[in-house]
Amino acid sequence: MKEATLRDFFRGTVSADRLATEVREAVEPLSGTSRRIHIQDLPPGEAVTITPEMLVELCDAVLTGGLPGPALETIAFAILASDHLHWAEDDELVGRVLYDWASPEINWELTSGNVRMFRDWLTGKVRPPSEPDITTETLSGLGLLRRTSKVQVWPQKDSEVPNET
Numbered sequence: 312m313k314e315a316t317l318r319d320f321f322r323g324t325v326s327a328d329r330l331a332t333e334v335r336e337a338v339e340p341l342s343g344t345s346r347r348i349h350i351q352d353l354p355p356g357e358a359v360t361i362t363p364e365m366l367v368e369l370c371d372a373v374l375t376g377g378l379p380g381p382a383l384e385t386i387a388f389a390i391l392a393s394d395h396l397h398w399a400e401d402d403e404l405v406g407r408v409l410y411d412w413a414s415p416e417i418n419w420e421l422t423s424g425n426v427r428m429f430r431d432w433l434t435g436k437v438r439p440p441s442e443p444d445i446t447t448e449t450l451s452g453l454g455l456l457r458r459t460s461k462v463q464v465w466p467q468k469d470s471e472v473p474n475e476t
Contacts, residue, residue: 330378353396363434366409366429373421
């Protein structure tokens with residue numbers, strides 16, 4: 312997955328379908344519940360501030376069928392693992408939603424109903440509930456602990472990049 316594709320999705324120049332394809336291709340299943348996410352960083356010096364409105368765009372893409380709900384898990388992981396994608400320090404809601412998306416096995420599965428709920432949180436229509444206390448013991452009790460790791464992908468040479476139309 313290219314951080315630039317996510318940036319361009321937020322700019323409106325990349326479709327949800329293309330983003331969904333990149334997200335799907337970025338996930339490399341490993342043994343058991345482990346997996347590796349291949350992410351190509353934005354160029355050095357470039358950064359994007361993630362806003363609630365951007366996350367609403369992702370919710371809308373899921374709710375209209377252009378992006379599968381589980382893709383939000385990979386996208387959130389990519390944002391959280393990024394050195395170039397950030398959110399405002401005082402924006403606790405963006406951080407909470409991203410962490411919830413990155414770990415759907417803990418609180419909220421990424422179903423249409425729950426994505427609608429996240430959208431309502433992000434637009435201020437509904438106030439999010441208080442967060443439960445999560446500990447290592449409660450996580451291991453779920454039997455769903457898994458490991459996800461980021462692999463940095465280096466840009467291809469121009470001659471190796473397929474033409475897009």
